[in-house]
Amino acid sequence: MIEAVGLTKRYGAKTAVDDLSFQVRPGAVTGFLGPNGSGKSTTMRMVLGLDRPTAGHVTIGGHPYRSLPNAPRQVGALLDAKGVHGGRTARNHLLSLAQLAGIPAARVDEVLGVVGLQDVAKRRTSGFSLGMGQRLGIAAALLGDPQVLLFDEPVNGLDPEGIHWARNLMKSLAAEGRTVFVSSHLMSEMALTADHLIVIGRGRLLSDMSVTDFISANSADFARVRVPDDGPEDRQKLTSTLIEAGGRVMSEPGGALRVTGLPLPRISELAHKCDVRLWELSPHQASLEEAYMRLTQGLVDYRSTDDAKAGLAEPPPLDAYGHPVGGHAELPAEPLEVPQEGWYAPPPPGPRPTPGSGAPAHPAAAEPSAAAVEPSSAATAGEQTSKDPR
Amino acid sequence: MTSPATPQDREQAPGAGLLSFYESPIPIRPATLGDAVASEWTKLRSVRATVWTLGVMVVLMLTIGLGTALLVAANDGNLAGEPSLALGFFGVVLGSICVITLGVLTIGSEYGTGMIRTTLTACPSRARVLAAKAIVFFSLTFVVTTVTAAVVAGSQTLILDGAPASAGEWLLSTVGIGLYIAALGLLSLGIGAIVRHSAGAITIMIGVVLLPLVLAPFMFAQDLRGLQRFLIEYSIPNQLGALYGATITESGPSGWEPLMLMLGLAALALGGAVAVLNRRDV
Numbered sequence: 001m002i003e004a005v006g007l008t009k010r011y012g013a014k015t016a017v018d019d020l021s022f023q024v025r026p027g028a029v030t031g032f033l034g035p036n037g038s039g040k041s042t043t044m045r046m047v048l049g050l051d052r053p054t055a056g057h058v059t060i061g062g063h064p065y066r067s068l069p070n071a072p073r074q075v076g077a078l079l080d081a082k083g084v085h086g087g088r089t090a091r092n093h094l095l096s097l098a099q100l101a102g103i104p105a106a107r108v109d110e111v112l113g114v115v116g117l118q119d120v121a122k123r124r125t126s127g128f129s130l131g132m133g134q135r136l137g138i139a140a141a142l143l144g145d146p147q148v149l150l151f152d153e154p155v156n157g158l159d160p161e162g163i164h165w166a167r168n169l170m171k172s173l174a175a176e177g178r179t180v181f182v183s184s185h186l187m188s189e190m191a192l193t194a195d196h197l198i199v200i201g202r203g204r205l206l207s208d209m210s211v212t213d214f215i216s217a218n219s220a221d222f223a224r225v226r227v228p229d230d231g232p233e234d235r236q237k238l239t240s241t242l243i244e245a246g247g248r249v250m251s252e253p254g255g256a257l258r259v260t261g262l263p264l265p266r267i268s269e270l271a272h273k274c275d276v277r278l279w280e281l282s283p284h285q286a287s288l289e290e291a292y293m294r295l296t297q298g299l300v301d302y303r304s305t306d307d308a309k310a311g312l313a314e315p316p317p318l319d320a321y322g323h324p325v326g327g328h329a330e331l332p333a334e335p336l337e338v339p340q341e342g343w344y345a346p347p348p349p350g351p352r353p354t355p356g357s358g359a360p361a362h363p364a365a366a367e368p369s370a371a372a373v374e375p376s377s378a379a380t381a382g383e384q385t386s387k388d389p390r
Numbered sequence: 391m392t393s394p395a396t397p398q399d400r401e402q403a404p405g406a407g408l409l410s411f412y413e414s415p416i417p418i419r420p421a422t423l424g425d426a427v428a429s430e431w432t433k434l435r436s437v438r439a440t441v442w443t444l445g446v447m448v449v450l451m452l453t454i455g456l457g458t459a460l461l462v463a464a465n466d467g468n469l470a471g472e473p474s475l476a477l478g479f480f481g482v483v484l485g486s487i488c489v490i491t492l493g494v495l496t497i498g499s500e501y502g503t504g505m506i507r508t509t510l511t512a513c514p515s516r517a518r519v520l521a522a523k524a525i526v527f528f529s530l531t532f533v534v535t536t537v538t539a540a541v542v543a544g545s546q547t548l549i550l551d552g553a554p555a556s557a558g559e560w561l562l563s564t565v566g567i568g569l570y571i572a573a574l575g576l577l578s579l580g581i582g583a584i585v586r587h588s589a590g591a592i593t594i595m596i597g598v599v600l601l602p603l604v605l606a607p608f609m610f611a612q613d614l615r616g617l618q619r620f621l622i623e624y625s626i627p628n629q630l631g632a633l634y635g636a637t638i639t640e641s642g643p644s645g646w647e648p649l650m651l652m653l654g655l656a657a658l659a660l661g662g663a664v665a666v667l668n669r670r671d672v
Contacts (some may be wrong), residue, residue: 026411048511050672066514073418077511083504085437092436100429100512100519102421140508145414177412 001026001179002047002148006056009042009203016042018203019056024181024196026147029174031194031211032183035296039203040183041079044152047181048077060148072101076141077150082133086126090117090136093125094143101144111139116165130157138166148179155189167193187292199292201299215291223264225271226256226280238276245270256280426513426522434526439495444531447488448538454481455542459549474550475563476636478542482535482567483627489531489571490595493578496527498588507672516667520583524660527579528572536568559635566633566649573652574599574626580659584666599626624651 002024009017017039024030034040045051047058049065060068060075068074084093094108112118115135120128125136134157141149151170155163170193174180184190190197190211197214199207207214227235239249239257247262259267264283271278434440458477497520500506513519543563547555555563582591602625609618622628623642631637632648643651 045507045672048507049514050507050510052671068514070418070420071514072421072512073414073416075511079507079511080504083506083508085433085499085503085505087437087439088433089436092432096429096432096436097508097512098429099425099432100421100509102419102425103416107416140512145416147412147414 001062002058002060002181003062004043004047004056004058007043007046007053007058008055009039009046009051010054016203017046017053017200020200020203020205021056022198022205022208024179024198026179027174027177028195029170029180029182029193030196030198031190032181032198032200033185033187033190033292034183034200034206035299036185036302038200038296038299040185040200041152042203043200044077044079044150044181044183047150048075048079050079070101072097072146073103073144074146075148075150076144076146077152078134078137078141078154079150079152080137084125084133084136087124089122090125090128090139091121093136094139097140098143103144107143107145111142114142115139131159131162134158134166135162138169146178149173149181151180151182153184154182155184155186163189187289191289199295201296204299206295206299215285217291221283221285222258222260223262223267224252224256224280224282224284225259225267225278226254228277228279229255231276234276237274238271241270241274241276242267421513423518423522426518427525429513430519430522430526434496434530437499439499440492440530443488443492443495444534447485448534450488451478451481451485451535451538451542454484456545456549459546463549474546475543475555475559476631476634477546477550478539478563478567479631479634479636481542482539482571482630485535485538486571486574486599486626486630487596489535489575490578490599491592492531493527493575494582494588494591494595496523496579497582498586498591501586502588510672517664520660520664520667524576524579528576531575532568532572535571536564539567540564562633562635562646566646567630570630570633570649570652573649573656576656577652577659580656580663583663584659603627 004023005021007017007020008015020039020043032040032043042051043058046053047060047065057064063069065071065075088096091108091112094111095105098105098108109118109121112121115138117132117135117139120132125133128136134154138151138154141151149170154170155166158166167189170180170182174195182190182193194211196210197207198205199214207217209217225238227238235255235257242249242257242259242262245262245266247267248260250258252258262270264281268278268281271281455478458480459474462477497506500509509519510516543560578591578595581594582588585591585594602621606618606621606625609615609621619639619641623637623639628638629643629648629651632642632644635644637644
C-alpha cells in the first residue's frame with residue numbers, strides 16, 4: 001500500500017507536483033497517467049525517497065521509504081532503463097544489487113530467466129537495446145520478490161511480444177496480492193493493463209478511479225448517422241432538424257454525421273419525421289484514450305506547433321494564369337468538420353456556418369474550453385484513436 | 391530473445407488478491423554493511439576502469455622507479471648518502487593521478503550512468519553505501535600501491551648500494567605510501583560524491599595535487615612568503631617526499647605526519663559527502 005498525502009515538490013519557481021494525495025492498493029494494477037512533464041517520475045522518485053518532498057509525505061506500508069526496514073525486500077522499482085553502468089555485465093549488475101540487499105545470489109539467475117535475458121547475462125549492458133534494458137530493469141525490480149512494485153514507463157522500447165509479456169507479468173504480480181504501480185503516458189496500454197487509474201496533469205490530481213468508472217465519467221458517447229450519398233439536401237435537412245431538436249452535429253470525413261445529445265431512437269424518429277432515409281445509425285463509445293485526452297487537453301506542457309516551413313519552401317509553380325498549379329477546388333462547407341487532430345470542445349448549438357465561409361481549417365483555432373473537462377459535455381472526436389472498427 | 395510464459399490467472403485474482411498481502415517465500419534478513427561491501431566489491435571488479443587505472447599506476451611506478459634506479463646506476467651511482475628508497479617518489483607522484491581518477495569514478499560513474507538511483511533504491515542508507523565504497527576502494531588501492539611500492543623499493547636497493555635504510559624508513563616508503571595514496575583516493579571519492587560529476591571532480595583533484603607547487607614560485611612578494619612556504623611544504627608531492635624522507639624544504643610535515651593529515655582530510659570529505667547525500671535529492 002502506497003499512500004501519498006499532500007505531496008508537493010517545487011524546483012525553484014516551478015511546481016512539479018502540487019498537493020497530490022492518493023492511495024495505491026494491493027491486489028490491483030494501478031496506472032499512473034499524465035502527459036510528459038506532469039510530475040509522474042518526480043512522484044515516483046519521492047515514493048522511493050530519492051527526492052525529498054517540499055511538503056506533504058508519502059509512505060509505503062506506513063513507513064517513509066528511507067526508514068523502511070529491508071526496503072529492497074519490500075519495494076522493487078524500475079525507474080529508468082538507463083540506470084545501469086554500461087561496462088558491467090547484466091549478471092554482475094544484478095549480482096551487485098542482490099548483494100547490497102542481502103538477497104541470495106541464486107536469485108539473480110532466477111530473475112534473469114523471468115525476464116528472458118539468461119542468454120545475454122554475460123554481456124556488457126552497453127550493447128543492450130532499449131527493450132533489453134527495460135527487461136534488465138524489470139529483473140532488478142523483481143530481485144527482492146517485493147510486496148510493492150513501481151514501474152516507470154515499463155513498456156518503452158519493448159517489442160509487441162515484450163509489451164504483451166510485460167502486461168501479463170504486471171497482472172499476475174497484482175493477482176498474487178502485490179501492489180503494482182505503473183506509470184505511463186500510453187493510455188491505450190493502461191486500458192489493457194490497469195484496474196485502477198490515477199491521472200495527473202501539471203502535478204495535480206485529475207482523477208482517481210477505476211478504469212471503467214474513468215471511461216464512463218470522462219467519455220462522451222455519440223451516434224454516427226449516414227444518409228444516402230445522392231442527396232446532399234437530405235443531409236442538410238436532417239442536420240437542421242437534429243439541431244432544432246437540441247442535438248449537436250459534426251461532419252465526419254466519410255460524409256457521415258456525428259450526433260451527440262440525442263438518444264438513438266430519437267434520431268431515428270426525427271429522421272423519419274423529416275422523411276430522410278438513413279443508411280447507418282450506430283452507437284459509439286469513446287475509448288480510454290479519448291477520455292484521457294479530454295481530461296488532460298488543457299494541461300499538456302509540450303504542445304507541438306505546425307511545422308509550417310514558413311518562408312523556407314520554394315514558391316509553388318504558377319500556371320499560365322498566375323494561379324498555383326494543383327490548387328484545391330473549393331469545397332462547400334458542411335456541418336462542422338470533425339477535427340483530424342487535436343481536441344476541442346464542440347461549438348454550442350446555434351447557427352451553422354454558412355456554406356462558403358469555410359469551417360475552421362485548424363483545430364487549434366478553437367480554444368480548449370473548460371466545458372470540455374466536464375463529463376457531460378458533448379463529444380469531441382478522435383478519428384485515429386476511436387476504438388470502433390471502421 | 392525469448393520470453394518465458396507468465397501465468398495468466400487473472401480470473402482468480404479478486405477475492406484472493408484483495409484480502410491477502412503477498413509474502414515472499416525467500417527468507418528476509420536485514421542487509422548489513424558487509425552486504426554492501428560485497429556489492430561494492432562486485433561493482434569495482436566488474437568495470438574496466440579499475441583495471442585500467444590501477445594497471446597504469448603499477449606500470450608507471452615500476453617503469454619510472456626501475457628506470458631511475460638503472461639511470462643512476464649507469465651514472466656511477468653516487469647517491470650522496472641518500473637512501474635509495476627515495477627514488478620511488480617519481481613513480482608514486484604520477485601514479486597518484488590514476489588513483490585519484492579511480493576514486494572519483496567509483497562514485498562519479500554511478501551519477502554519470504544513473505546507477506546511483508538504482509543503488510540508493512536498493513539501499514536507502516546513503517552512509518552505508520558510501521562507507522562500503524570507501525572500505526572496498528581503500529583496501530584495494532592500499533594493497534596494490536603497497537605491493538608495487540615494495541617491489542620498486544626492493545629492486546632499487548638491489549640495483550643501487552646507497553645508505554642502508556632502517557626498518558622505519560622501509561615501513562614508511564611501502565605501507566606509508568600505500569596508506570597515503572589510498573587516503574588521497576578516499577579524498578577524491580568524497581569530492582566525487584559532493585561534485586557528482588567525474589570530469590569536474592578529477593580536475594579539482596589534479597588541481598589540488600599540482601596547483602600549490604605551480605603557484606608557489608610566483609609568490610615573490612615579501613608578505614606572501616609565509617603562504618608560499620606553506621603551499622610548498624604542504625603540497626601533496628612534498629608530503630609524499632616526506633614519507634620517503636626526501637623533502638624540498640627542511641621544515642614541514644615529516645615522518646607519519648603527512649599520512650595523518652591526508653587521513654584527516656579524507657575523513658572530512660567523506661563526512662561532508664554523507665551529510666550532503668542525506669540532504670540532497672538524487
